[in-house]
Amino acid sequence: MxxxxxxxxxxxxxxxxxxxxxxxxxGTGRVAEPEVAEYAMRLGDDALILSQQLSxxxxxxxxxxxxxxxxxxxxDLLGHARALLHFAGTATGRSEDDLAYWRDExxxxxxxxxxxxxxxxxxxxARQLYFSAYQTQxxxxxxxxxxxxxxxxxxxxxxxxxxxxxxxxxxxLRLAGGTDESRERVIVSLNDMWPYVEELFADxxxxxxxxxxxxxxxxxxxxxxxxxxxxxxQAEIETPAAxxxxxxxxxxxxxxxxxxxxxxxxxxxxxxxxxxx
Amino acid sequence: MSTPGETGTEAWPLWEVFIRANRGLSHVHAxxxxxxxxxxxxxxxxxxxxxxxxxxxxxxxxxxxxTTSDPDQKGAFFExxxxxxxxxxxxxxxxxxxxxx
Numbered sequence: 001m002x003x004x005x006x007x008x009x010x011x012x013x014x015x016x017x018x019x020x021x022x023x024x025x026x027g028t029g030r031v032a033e034p035e036v037a038e039y040a041m042r043l044g045d046d047a048l049i050l051s052q053q054l055s056x057x058x059x060x061x062x063x064x065x066x067x068x069x070x071x072x073x074x075x076d077l078l079g080h081a082r083a084l085l086h087f088a089g090t091a092t093g094r095s096e097d098d099l100a101y102w103r104d105e106x107x108x109x110x111x112x113x114x115x116x117x118x119x120x121x122x123x124x125x126a127r128q129l130y131f132s133a134y135q136t137q138x139x140x141x142x143x144x145x146x147x148x149x150x151x152x153x154x155x156x157x158x159x160x161x162x163x164x165x166x167x168x169x170x171x172x173l174r175l176a177g178g179t180d181e182s183r184e185r186v187i188v189s190l191n192d193m194w195p196y197v198e199e200l201f202a203d204x205x206x207x208x209x210x211x212x213x214x215x216x217x218x219x220x221x222x223x224x225x226x227x228x229x230x231x232x233x234q235a236e237i238e239t240p241a242a243x244x245x246x247x248x249x250x251x252x253x254x255x256x257x258x259x260x261x262x263x264x265x266x267x268x269x270x271x272x273x274x275x276x277x
Numbered sequence: 278m279s280t281p282g283e284t285g286t287e288a289w290p291l292w293e294v295f296i297r298a299n300r301g302l303s304h305v306h307a308x309x310x311x312x313x314x315x316x317x318x319x320x321x322x323x324x325x326x327x328x329x330x331x332x333x334x335x336x337x338x339x340x341x342x343x344t345t346s347d348p349d350q351k352g353a354f355f356e357x358x359x360x361x362x363x364x365x366x367x368x369x370x371x372x373x374x375x376x377x378x
Contacts, residue, residue, distance in 0.1 A: 063289055065310050065321040072324050170317060 026083050026156055027149025030090065036147055037091030038109070038206055039214050041099070042250055043138075044084030045110035048100060049258070050131060051077035052265050053118055062121065069167060073128075076160040083153045101269035105254050105262060112247035113196035115257040122175060122182075122189035128168035129228065130193055134200045135161040137223040141215035150213065169231050176235035190232070191240045198244030200224075206250075291340035292318040294325075296332040304336050315339075 032040060054074035061067035085096040113131055118124035139161055142154035175186035201221040207214045232239055248254075268275065289311035295304035307326045312318035318337040327335065346354055362368065 063311050065289075065312060065325060069321065069324045072328065167320065170320065174313060174317070 025086060027087055027152035028083075030087070030149050032087050032091040032147075032149070034091050035206060035209055036150070036213060037088045039210055040084045040088040040150065042109040042111075044081045044088055044099070045108050046114050046131075047077040047084065048081035048265075049108070049110045049261060050114040050127075051075070051081060052261055053114060053127075054124070056119060057124065070124075073164050073167065076157075076164065080153065080157045080160075083156075087149050087153070097269070101266045105258050106252040108254065108258060108262070109250055109252065110254075110258075111196065111199050111249045112245060112255060113193065113200065115249075115255055115261065116193060116196060117257065120185075120189065122186040123192065125168055125171045125175065126186065126189035126193040128164065129172050129190070129231065130197050131200075132161050132164040132168050133224050133227045134197075134220065136165050136227065137220040138215055140223075141220060145214070146212040165227070172231055173235055176237055187237055190237065191242055194240035194242045195245035196247060197224075199247035199249060202250070204250060289313050292322075292337045293340050293343060294318075294322040295336040295338075296322075296326055297334040298332055300333065304334065307331075309340060312337075 051074045054070050054077070057070040058067060058074070061070055081100070082096050085099045089095055089099050113127060116123070116127055118127050135157070139154045139158035142150055143158060145151040145154060172186060172190075175182045177183070201217045201224070203216055203218050207217055229239060290313075291309050292312055292315070293309050294307045296307040297304045307322075310318065310321050310325055312321045315337060319335060322335045322337055326332065
């Protein structure tokens with residue numbers, strides 16, 4: 001680190017013990033085919049952006065225990081993002097950090113759901129319910145992917161996202177069955193997030209070309225509807241009927257929201273290239 | 278027990294957490310935490326106390342369900358066993374012919 005940045009100097013020499021992060025890096029040692037890399041980037045970007053969004057809650061959750069729960073989920077997702085982006089980067093000789101820090105909005109392939117604001121507890125929980133219900137179906141299907149790296153990453157992620165789903169389900173039930181206000185607010189949140197569900201299950205040329213390697217998005221819908229339907233039925237909430245949003249995240253078309261998320265995610269790496277701590 | 282959210286300032290109730298590290302061992306008190314109900318207490322315990330592979334089983338119970346000994350009465354309550362050697366069965370001689378003792 002160069003010495004001319006007063007802000008960082010104020011903290012003196014910062015060092016942490018070396019952390020073993022290699023356990024997160026599953027399915028390494030192979031070079032991804034371009035189409036498989038593009039697919040891995042979609043999954044990795046979803047995980048990265050949602051992880052960044054959830055880490056906003058660290059120090060802001062209603063109780064310390066929930067703070068830790070959300071931090072754990074964010075870190076699980078970051079682990080998935082690292083493995084997936086590492087693998088995606090092998091196709092073009094880029095590292096996971098190159099992909100996370102040095103791409104701009106149009107190069108990101110994440111869905112719109114993970115970009116949606118979740119600084120209201122109900123919004124965040126609704127987003128978690130829909131997204132982890134989708135990911136549970138996704139990674140269960142990818143366990144038998146024809147690509148060994150994708151299958152290995154799915155093997156770890158599948159167990160973790162099932163817990164994320166459980167966490168979200170528990171909260172939806174409690175908010176729906178809590179006070180009049182909590183019920184009213186979580187219903188609004190569930191409706192507000194609903195338009196972004198459709199994009200998760202849209203097939204396109206890429207997923208068609210990766211038959212046997214990718215999970216066909218439309219094939220995951222029935223399991224999602226069953227999971228979410230059961231939770232909403234138990235909470236005595238009607239399934240939202242809002243029309244799908246004009247989302248185009250898989251093609252790099254994003255809402256303005258992503259720019260703000262990336263600004264916070266990327267500024268340090270861009271301001272101090274190669275910085276270590 | 279209070280219902281969280283009722284007044285807006287109500288804290289979640291306290292739960293005691295017991296973790297069993299391995300098959301064959303007992304559950305050991307790991308600490309306590311706040312949670313709105315038992316199911317959430319179990320999940321919070323999973324996040325707080327087993328994130329580094331510490332356990333294979335978790336018990337939680339409301340802290341209010343525990344009756345504890347009074348630390349101030351320790352002297353009388355845990356009366357000294359000095360001079361009561363008969364409580365330690367080490368002075369008995371083993372009868373002839375008793376096996377497996």
